[in-house]
Amino acid sequence: TQLLEQSPQFLSIQEGENLTVYCNSSSVFSSLQWYRQEPGEGPVLLVTVVTGGEVKKLKRLTFQFGDARKDSSLHITAAQPGDTGLYLCAVTTSGTYKYIFGTGTRLKVLA
């Protein structure tokens, strides 16, 4: 059983379209992170959300942490080819530094 379920698994869209990807769990977390990984490279942190209901914006990317701190979404407005990559959510298990990553959403934005 995967602790973090991400959906969709794959997404291919045209430049300029909007999209939302999701990270869901049945567990409650104190914080949740989103990373982006480009081909041949390691993941890079985009944002950390820590408060239920919190919304953070990073240029065209909007991140939201669910009110119950069990889920999160990432919305991209007017997607660009540079947004192409694997988007991963990550959490730590309570009281430890054991990070758990979701399976990821692989996004391809076509010019």
Add this chain to the structure above:
Amino acid sequence: NAGVTQTPKFQVLKTGQSMTLQCAQDMNHEYMSWYRQDPGMGLRLIHYSVGAGITDQGEVPNGYNVSRSTTEDFPLRLLSAAPSQTSVYFCASMHHSGGASNEQFFGPGTRLTVL
């Protein structure tokens, strides 16, 4: 700063061979970790360390050993490679400030194939 470096970038082993994947960081981070990434599985934690001389197991530790003799280095050893260990391996480091929401900095990865 070089950040997190990993060597080698690519490696092919035969079943039963041993090898060490090297990881080094120059950011004076206390926390270091090793992950493996397989298609459709995301990143899975193998081992981690919160400081020199301290290591602990992650989600998939079997078949791997680690040690942390210095703050900078965190090598991952495969004692007897198996085809199931074919994967891309990432090392990461993080400033261990006591919070669980700190940023992990990842290396570029080592692509390992076991025949």
